[in-house]
Every structure is written in C-alpha cells, then in structure tokens.
Amino acid sequence: MTSTPLTRRSFLQATVGAIAAGRDVVRAQRPRPNFLIVMTEDITANVHCFGDDYSVTPALDRLAKRGCAYVNAWSHAPVCAPAKTTLWSGMYATATGAEHMRSLTRLPNDVRMFPAYLRDAGYFCSLNGGDDFNLEVPADTFDSFASQIPENVRPTGARGHWRERKAGQPFLAFFDDYSTHESRIRSQSQTNSHFLHDPARVRVPAYHPDTPEVRRDWTQYYDNITTVDRNVQARLDELEADGLVDDTIIFFISDHGAGMPRSKRLPYNSGLNVPILVVVPEKFRHLATKDHLAGGKSTRLIGLVDVAPSILGCAGISVPDFCQGRAFLGPNAATSRSYNFGFRGRMDERGDLIRSVRDKRYVYIRNYYPHRIYGQYIAYMWGTPTTQVWESLYKAGRLHPPQTYFWEAKPPEELYDLRADPDEVHNLASSPRHRLILDRFRRAQARHALETRDVGFLTEAEYQQRATDTKRTPYEVARDPKGYDLERVLGAAELASLGKANSIPALIQGVQSPDSAIRYWSVTGLLIRGSSVVKRGRVAVERALGDPAPSVRIAAAEALGRFGDEPTDLDRAMTVLLTLGNCVETNGYLSIMALNAISALGDKAKPYKARIAALPEVDPKSPARVGREYVKNLLSHFQETL
Numbered sequence: 001m002t003s004t005p006l007t008r009r010s011f012l013q014a015t016v017g018a019i020a021a022g023r024d025v026v027r028a029q030r031p032r033p034n035f036l037i038v039m040t041e042d043i044t045a046n047v048h049c050f051g052d053d054y055s056v057t058p059a060l061d062r063l064a065k066r067g068c069a070y071v072n073a074w075s076h077a078p079v080c081a082p083a084k085t086t087l088w089s090g091m092y093a094t095a096t097g098a099e100h101m102r103s104l105t106r107l108p109n110d111v112r113m114f115p116a117y118l119r120d121a122g123y124f125c126s127l128n129g130g131d132d133f134n135l136e137v138p139a140d141t142f143d144s145f146a147s148q149i150p151e152n153v154r155p156t157g158a159r160g161h162w163r164e165r166k167a168g169q170p171f172l173a174f175f176d177d178y179s180t181h182e183s184r185i186r187s188q189s190q191t192n193s194h195f196l197h198d199p200a201r202v203r204v205p206a207y208h209p210d211t212p213e214v215r216r217d218w219t220q221y222y223d224n225i226t227t228v229d230r231n232v233q234a235r236l237d238e239l240e241a242d243g244l245v246d247d248t249i250i251f252f253i254s255d256h257g258a259g260m261p262r263s264k265r266l267p268y269n270s271g272l273n274v275p276i277l278v279v280v281p282e283k284f285r286h287l288a289t290k291d292h293l294a295g296g297k298s299t300r301l302i303g304l305v306d307v308a309p310s311i312l313g314c315a316g317i318s319v320p321d322f323c324q325g326r327a328f329l330g331p332n333a334a335t336s337r338s339y340n341f342g343f344r345g346r347m348d349e350r351g352d353l354i355r356s357v358r359d360k361r362y363v364y365i366r367n368y369y370p371h372r373i374y375g376q377y378i379a380y381m382w383g384t385p386t387t388q389v390w391e392s393l394y395k396a397g398r399l400h401p402p403q404t405y406f407w408e409a410k411p412p413e414e415l416y417d418l419r420a421d422p423d424e425v426h427n428l429a430s431s432p433r434h435r436l437i438l439d440r441f442r443r444a445q446a447r448h449a450l451e452t453r454d455v456g457f458l459t460e461a462e463y464q465q466r467a468t469d470t471k472r473t474p475y476e477v478a479r480d481p482k483g484y485d486l487e488r489v490l491g492a493a494e495l496a497s498l499g500k501a502n503s504i505p506a507l508i509q510g511v512q513s514p515d516s517a518i519r520y521w522s523v524t525g526l527l528i529r530g531s532s533v534v535k536r537g538r539v540a541v542e543r544a545l546g547d548p549a550p551s552v553r554i555a556a557a558e559a560l561g562r563f564g565d566e567p568t569d570l571d572r573a574m575t576v577l578l579t580l581g582n583c584v585e586t587n588g589y590l591s592i593m594a595l596n597a598i599s600a601l602g603d604k605a606k607p608y609k610a611r612i613a614a615l616p617e618v619d620p621k622s623p624a625r626v627g628r629e630y631v632k633n634l635l636s637h638f639q640e641t642l
Helices: 008-029 058-066 080-089 114-120 182-186 212-241 282-287 304-314 385-395 432-452 460-470 474-478 486-498 501-510 516-529 531-536 538-544 550-563 569-580 588-600 602-613 624-641
Strands: 034-040 068-070 124-128 144-146 171-177 248-254 276-279 296-298 340-344 354-358 362-367 413-417
Touching: 034 212, 034 304, 058 212, 058 248, 058 276, 080 114, 080 304, 114 124, 114 304, 171 212, 182 212, 212 248, 212 385, 248 304, 282 304, 354 432, 362 432, 413 432, 432 486, 460 474, 460 516, 460 550, 460 588, 486 501, 486 516, 501 516, 501 531, 516 531, 516 538, 516 550, 531 538, 531 550, 538 550, 550 569, 550 588, 569 588, 569 602, 588 602, 588 624, 602 624
Parallel strands: 034 171, 034 248, 068 296, 124 144, 124 171
Antiparallel strands: 068 276, 248 276, 340 354, 354 362, 362 413
C-alpha cells in the first residue's frame, strides 16, 4: 500500500481537525443547563431593577444582581396568544397565520415548537399555565402540561413542574403567573382602599386623562407587579431547595406590555416593551455574550422570538432553519440586531392591521387600516374602568390632544423619539427633519415583511380559505410565491393605505386584478379615502360588490354603504353584509369581518337592527372564541348601541 505524503498543509488540517474534535468532546462532556422561564402577564418594563423607581420588586432586584436586564426587549405582539405563539414557535406569528387573537391555526407536520427539540436531546419539558396559543400544540412538545386557563382541562396527574422529571434529567420548566393580567387590575382597583403604592405618586401617561379611576387602575397595576415579585421569589426558593440554582439559566419575562388601554393591544413601545431578565450561573458563563453582565443592563435589541434559538443553542442543539429569531445567548449568539418588529392583527372581535419597528431610539408605526380608530369597541377591554371613563370624557368633549387620539382615525404612519417622547404622543412622521429616518424605517418594515413572508396582508378569512382549498397551512400558503405574490400584494397595501391622491387611478385599475388580494386592497384604498373618491370609483366599487372573493365584497359593501349616494346603495350593501355576516352559512372569520363593516356604518345600520339581531351567534366550525364569543360580542354590542 502506498501512503499519502504528509504535507505541511495536510498536517495543519489534521491538527486543526484534531483540536476541533477535542473541543467537541469537551463540549459533549460539559454539563447541560436547565432552563426556568417565569412569565408574567401584561406588564411593560415597570420593574424597579429596570429603572422604575415607583415599582416595588425586591425579589427581582436581588435576582438582577446575578443577572442581566435587557431594557430594549420587545414582545412583538401586544396581546397574549400571538405573543406566546411567537415565543414557543421561534417564528413571528405574522409568518404562521397566528397573529389574530385566538385564531388557533396549525403548523406543517415537519415544523415543531422548540421544546420538542429539547425533548429529543433528553430534556424534560413542562408547561404550567400560559397555554393560550394561537397554534395547535403538537403532541411532542411537552412532557407535562398543567393548564391554568379555565376552559382547558388539566391532564390527569400533570403538575407542570420540573419535579416530575427523572433523577438528574435536565429540564425546561415554564411557569405563567396570571397575577398581573388585565383582569386583575379592574377586579380590584376601584375597591382597593389599601394600595401598596400611593395613587397620588403614580405617573399617568400623557395619553390618559388624569382621573381618580385612571390613577387607581395604574396603582393596582403596580401592586400586581409586587404580587408577582413575591411569587417569583417562591419559585426561586423551590429551585434553591432542590439544589438547582447553580445549574439553571433563569428567564423572567412578560408576554407583552401593560394591561391598560393603549398599551395592551396596540404595538407601540408601551404595548411591546417587556422586561427580560436573564440569569446565567457561573458554570455556564461561557454561554453568555460580552454585553451580558451580572448586575448590569444590556441595550441589545431582543424579543420573545429570540428565546427559542437562545435556549437551543445553550443546550447544544442545532437551531432549525425555519426559526426566525436570533440567539442572544449560547455559542452561536448573533450580533445585536438593528431593529425589533411588532404587529397587531384582529384583537378579539375587532379587525386591524398594524406593523411597528423600533431601534434603540425611535418607534415607527405603520397603520394599514387608518380608517379604523385605535379605540374600537372590544367587550373585554371595556371592562377596565380607565377605558370607560376615558371614552365618557371624550364623548363629553372634555379632553384635549393627545388624550383624544385614541378615539380618532389613525394616520397612516407614526414616528416617535423615545428619548424625548417616551409616551409616544408627538408624531414626527410629517417632520422634514425626520424624513430620512422615516424612509429608513419604511424600508426596514417592508424588508421584514418580505423576508418573513408576512401572511397578514391577506385577510384572515382569505388565507384560511386558501389553506382549506389547497389542504395546506397558512404558513405554507405564505411560502407559495405563485399563489401569494407578496411583493405585489404588499405594494397594493402600501398604495391603498398611504392615502396619496395620485394613486386613485391605480386603485380603480387594481379592482380588475386577477389576484383577489390586490382587488381587496384596491377597494379598501378607495374606502379609506372617503366619499369623493368612492364616488369617483363607483363603477369599480359596484363591480367589487359582486366579486367572487368574500373579503372583496365586504370592503365594497362598506364603501357603498358608508359613501354611496343613490337610494338603493345602503340596502344593496347591507344585503351583502348580512349574508356574509351569517356565521353558520359562512364562518366566524367572515362573519366578524362583515359585522365590523356594519359597525362602521354607524347609525345607517339602525333600520336593519332586527335583521342583525336575527343572525346566528355561534359557528361551531370555527375555533371556539372566533365562532362563539366574538361573533356574539359584536351582535350584542349592536343591540346596545343601534
């Protein structure tokens, strides 16, 4: 046998290979960390160790001395279900069709939530509460699943605790604390005469009226954060009692911003900035980045979507290609991103489409439905005293800007300087000095939508129907460039919503497009511009009233019903909306969309009150909240207000 000569190059390659192999052996021999995630609900970064001096959080203060506070962290979604879905999937909910509240869609069979990969590697994964996802949870995701959501059933014997694992088995344990939820503010604030925090000292943001009700709600909000602080300490005490503190990476996070109106449900910084506090024990210090300093604060831009790749990397597991987050811990931690991204879709029974972007200074808001006011009536949100008194004062004409903005139509674009304007009330979008900044954020938003294949530029009813027709998931629908020409659809949405007068001919022409999504945005663009433009494009609107796509018909019916000037226009529009509003004959998604359009008609719908009341309230075909609760909420509201 003839041997191959050992050249200098091959010697070096062999040596490097041996060193690399040796490192792999060392890495394999290293102990793997446990992961404890403690999530609280509905709080912005109003925690003492994050810089809020009004907040009383001694346990988190002590924890912060061992960990790093990420002060520029975002949730991505300003409401629970899409936010948690983003965390567990490692993908933006806008990419999976899960951006709409309680939509409960599904992933392709070959796409898994990140705990499944931990389980493959020998981890025990438990979930205790916080199971209100917008995606069906694959069966291989958790070992132990203990629900705290009333309508779900706790699996027999499951406690959702790391103590159920085998001896020595590494774990991922998730605990959701409901103490700070929106519902816990209003259930106590107006009757609590023994606040821990002083209502006279609470800071009322510039967009809220300064009333006793508002002060009590904000005070209770802070009291609830202190309650969570005590609960966090109890969980840490369990960890210490089990001798696991030195072996566990700890995350304290919130699902989204404060559970107060204009924070929750809207993707401003106030609705998306969350506390993310991470403790990396000394034995795993090699998994932390240079900016992760014990007792320090990091300005790195991170979000809930980044938790999955960070944990997988720390566990030595390859991150799947579909994951859209960027690790901020572990051997493959990425450099700090330039932007965080947020979104709003349908919130309960009210449709909307908003995208937001922030860097370390500015927040950009893109309103694709500027004709919808911020404060659309949502039955659940109206249970909060602040919402009620705020609306009452507005209707009485007793408010001034910026407290009036919530009850008015939105500008297409918003830009805020967080350094000078932390309450995000001074819109710089029309400022000539900020034109280049605005353009930069516009490009960032468009690039993100295209890169992540944002399916939200199809209406929820449309992509659900496309998924059903093709026997695919919304995630797969979004990744079909022939069926979903996102670049052209996004362009149509931009054209429709920016409101520029010179785009009217293109909108009228777009109603004849072979793509139903472009037809929808073209009609919506005419609707957004109001009476004179709808009249100018009347022929196109009437054509769209008979469109084969239901979403297009709904947009056309709203346009004709609101702005038509012929005697039969309203009746023709209502015939379409009442037909599609019948959730039994159609489905919950279309019914909600049609009923929202009827709501936009205001008093014009009064003659049809009896026919609206006769519509069915329940669609058993759609997910529970969509087909039962949300349709009913809209129909009930009509009976109260028409």
